Amino acid sequence: xxxxxxxxxxxxxxxxxxxxxxxxxxxxxxxxxxxxxxxxxxxxxxxxxxxxxxxxxxxxxxxxxxxxxxxxxxxxxxxxxxxxxxxxxxxxxxxxxxxxxxxxxxxxxxxxxxxxxxxxxxxxxxxxxxxxxxxxxxxxxxxxxxxxxxxxxxxxxxxxxxxxxxxxxxxxxxxxxxxxxxxxxxxxxxxxxxxxxxxxxxxxxxxxxxxxxxxxxxxxxxxxxxxxxxxxxxxxxxxxxxxxxxxxxxxxxxxxxxxxxxxxxxxxxxxxxxxxxxxxxxx
Amino acid sequence: xxxxxxxxxxxxxxxxxxxxxxxxxxxxxxxxxxxxxxxxxxxxxxxxxxxxxxxxxxxxxxxxxxxxxxxxxxxxxxxxxxxxxxxxxxxxxxxxxxxxxxxxxxxxxxxxxxxxxxxxxxxxxxxxxxxxxxxxxxxxxxxxxxxxxxxxxxxxxxxxxxxxxxxxxxxxxxxxxxxxxxxxxxxxxxxxxxxxxxxxxxxxxxxxxxxxxxxxxxxxxxxxxxxxxxxxxxxxxxxxxxxxxxxxxxxxxxxxxxxxxxxxxxxxxxxxxxxxxxxxxxx
Numbered sequence: 001x002x003x004x005x006x007x008x009x010x011x012x013x014x015x016x017x018x019x020x021x022x023x024x025x026x027x028x029x030x031x032x033x034x035x036x037x038x039x040x041x042x043x044x045x046x047x048x049x050x051x052x053x054x055x056x057x058x059x060x061x062x063x064x065x066x067x068x069x070x071x072x073x074x075x076x077x078x079x080x081x082x083x084x085x086x087x088x089x090x091x092x093x094x095x096x097x098x099x100x101x102x103x104x105x106x107x108x109x110x111x112x113x114x115x116x117x118x119x120x121x122x123x124x125x126x127x128x129x130x131x132x133x134x135x136x137x138x139x140x141x142x143x144x145x146x147x148x149x150x151x152x153x154x155x156x157x158x159x160x161x162x163x164x165x166x167x168x169x170x171x172x173x174x175x176x177x178x179x180x181x182x183x184x185x186x187x188x189x190x191x192x193x194x195x196x197x198x199x200x201x202x203x204x205x206x207x208x209x210x211x212x213x214x215x216x217x218x219x220x221x222x223x224x225x226x227x228x229x230x231x232x233x234x235x236x237x238x239x240x241x242x243x244x245x246x247x248x249x250x251x252x253x254x255x256x257x258x259x260x261x262x263x264x265x266x267x268x269x270x271x272x273x274x275x276x277x278x279x280x281x282x283x
Numbered sequence: 284x285x286x287x288x289x290x291x292x293x294x295x296x297x298x299x300x301x302x303x304x305x306x307x308x309x310x311x312x313x314x315x316x317x318x319x320x321x322x323x324x325x326x327x328x329x330x331x332x333x334x335x336x337x338x339x340x341x342x343x344x345x346x347x348x349x350x351x352x353x354x355x356x357x358x359x360x361x362x363x364x365x366x367x368x369x370x371x372x373x374x375x376x377x378x379x380x381x382x383x384x385x386x387x388x389x390x391x392x393x394x395x396x397x398x399x400x401x402x403x404x405x406x407x408x409x410x411x412x413x414x415x416x417x418x419x420x421x422x423x424x425x426x427x428x429x430x431x432x433x434x435x436x437x438x439x440x441x442x443x444x445x446x447x448x449x450x451x452x453x454x455x456x457x458x459x460x461x462x463x464x465x466x467x468x469x470x471x472x473x474x475x476x477x478x479x480x481x482x483x484x485x486x487x488x489x490x491x492x493x494x495x496x497x498x499x500x501x502x503x504x505x506x507x508x509x510x511x512x513x514x515x516x517x518x519x520x521x522x523x524x525x526x527x528x529x530x531x532x533x534x535x536x537x538x539x540x541x542x543x544x545x546x547x548x549x550x551x552x553x554x555x556x557x558x559x560x561x562x563x564x565x566x
Contacts, residue, residue, distance in 0.1 A: 005299055005309070005312060005313060005316060006296075006299065008295065008299075008316055008320070009292050009293075009295040009296035009299060010292075010296075012291065012292040012295050013289075013292035013293075016288055016289065016291075016292060026288070029288060030288060030328065033288060033291055033323065034323060034324035037291070037320040037321070037323035037324055038320070038321070038324060040316065040317060040320035041317035041320055041321060045313065
């Protein structure tokens with residue numbers, strides 16, 4: 001997806017948020033914001049959102065020397081999610097359709113997103129996710145295509161939600177799917193990298209790969225050839241979160257997009273309301 | 284109040300909102316946003332919020348040639364408020380303390396603010412305002428100081444809320460106060476100017492004056508000497524809204540600030556939560 005005008009103020013706010021995570025030096029944060037502002041007129045109208053996000057976070061890393069501004073934030077959210085995990089696992093496994101419930105939880109976990117808002121009642125969101133399901137769902141198509149032995153590529157998004165992705169990986173394993181879980185190449189916002197994925201133990205449930213993309217949303221143009229091959233060969237692809245949707249929604253292959261609409265721009269594209277979640281096949 | 288770093292993205296968003304009110308030309312809106320972005324690094328750390336707002340709206344007026352981008356928006360909100368007015372008037376007059384209720388309504392009407400968010404259920408807000416009163420209130424001091432014949436200067440804010448200010452003017456008249464109602468010198472955002480004040484009929488309940496300030500919040504440095512005199516001589520001053528609070532909160536004279544906290548920055552300054560309203564004396 002190309003950026004819309006609304007993205008500029010939103011990512012400006014994000015630059016402030018991330019700047020504050022990286023440093024307490026108000027002058028330095030102001031310099032970061034000034035540099036973002038100076039960059040705005042140079043951004044092409046057809047730039048991609050994740051690319052603007054990547055360039056913004058690069059300013060912060062360069063100016064502050066902090067390679068992973070969201071480190072503590074990610075740890076806190078993983079910890080919180082781990083605390084909730086046993087209870088959520090029980091709820092999922094007791095439903096009539098645990099695969100569906102695990103998808104709903106994996107989507108609801110997407111509300112733990114530093115890029116949009118830091119303040120979220122995760123438990124309430126996850127439970128509501130199971131109860132309400134999806135505003136737009138292609139779950140039945142997914143289930144039909146998920147024959148035993150199918151290969152599923154999941155493109156991960158935020159670190160906190162990756163804890164709940166374990167439930168989805170378990171459910172996919174139970175139907176005999178081989179799962180590959182893709183993470184960001186380097187720290188970007190609160191997105192999951194190899195470090196967090198291993199900490200969470202996703203390596204025990206899936207093969208972990210990095211994409212090569214350093215943006216807060218997968219841009220195939222920046223992906224490694226190894227990842228491109230995995231992406232092209234996977235029978236099913238689940239893309240999690242808004243950033244990956246922005247990067248992948250116009251790619252020519254069937255992809256199931258699992259995300260919450262967190263802003264008006266994306267909600268409008270998806271035809272849902274802000275806050276609603278979808279499991280939408282685009283092919 | 285000096286701007287905080289949070290103000291930059293917020294007023295950036297406001298520039299987009301106002302740009303869209305002034306024109307449908309996407310390229311022109313992008314140019315407005317680029318000009319705002321280029322201005323950011325030049326804004327002094329100790330600039331005032333209303334000054335940044337004024338400069339931003341000047342970009343829009345200059346680029347689009349539209350002198351009053353919020354014209355239709357103001358008309359719509361005045362119309363909506365007028366529809367609700369009879370019902371709200373009845374509620375106010377039936378309370379035990381109509382003066383208090385009229386202050387609460389005048390404050391709650393402040394939620395009709397284009398600068399912060401366009402989408403507000405006015406009726407619900409106004410009713411809740413009466414029920415909940417103020418998170419921080421110096422109403423009793425105000426009532427005590429309001430002896431018969433006292434002069435009260437009200438510094439108005441948005442156009443929609445000015446409809447409900449009629450109730451406050453009526454209540455002040457009933458206790459024998461002479462009321463002066465001050466409006467912006469020129470159209471700025473959805474703020475009330477002489478045009479709207481007369482349309483609403485405030486001239487029948489109070490003496491109308493303009494301040495000389497063209498910012499979306501009164502800055503005394505830009506006020507006319509006539510207004511300065513009125514301001515200095517008024518026995519009581521009620522300053523409505525966030526913009527006027529930003530402009531006047533450090534001025535050395537007692538002022539009753541009647542406003543809703545619409546962002547974290549102002550809520551923190553006031554010691555309340557976002558969405559709460561106050562009637563706070565600073566002297």
